[in-house]
Amino acid sequence: MKFSINSKCPCGSGEKYKNCCGIFHKGSNPKNALSLMKSRYSAYVVGDVNYIIxxxxxxxxxxxxxxxxxxxxxxxxxxxxxxxRLEVFDFIDGEEEAYVTFRVNMKLDGTYTFFTEKSRFLKVDGRWLYIDGEFINN
Ligand SMILES: [Zn+2]
Known part of the structure; x- marks a missing residue:
């Protein structure tokens, strides 16, 4: 997928991508797990595979x-x-462990669908990382 850095950021912030999740994709460290989660969603949208890994x-x-x-x-x-569209329902912050509950709205083969997940994040050497998640009421 072709994506312009001047487009609105996929995470829904209303900012331009280049001033939002694009900053993290270029190497900046998200300050909390919520920012990290949003930037991972945006990475899926723009196809930044290395950022996901x-x-x-x-x-x-x-x-x-x-x-x-x-x-x-x-x-x-x-x-x-x-x-x-990404919807964020809940964010439980912590020193070294944090949770974000969110819904990803998407189309697969032209059909609208979504999943809701509670993701868990751990802070390792000052960086938040996605560890695991559970689906909720899907
Ligand atoms: Zn963003």
Whole structure:
């Protein structure tokens, strides 16, 4: 998917991508797990596979040592999904562990669908990483 850095950020902030999640994709460190979660969503939308991998905790069950295969999986999910909107319902902040509950609205094969997830994040060496999540009432 072609994405302009001057477009509105996919995370829904209302800011331009280049002034929002684009900053994190270029290397800045999100200050909390909520910003990290939004920037991971945006990374799926813009197809920044490396950012998804970089922000996944090594203990995550999806974490694959076969990077080629993992990158292909992320890329195909990113390409095949028409992301519509991100909704954030809850954010529980903490020193080293945080939770974000959110809904991803999307189109798959032209049909509207969504999933709701409560994600858990851990802070490692000053950086928030996605560790795991559970689906809620889907
Ligand atoms: Zn953003």
């Amino acid at each position: 970089k922000t996944t905790h090594p203990d995550n069950k999806e974490y694959k040592t076969d990077l080629v295969e993992w990158k292909r999986d992320i890329k195909s999910f990113s390409d095949e999904t028409d992301f519509v």
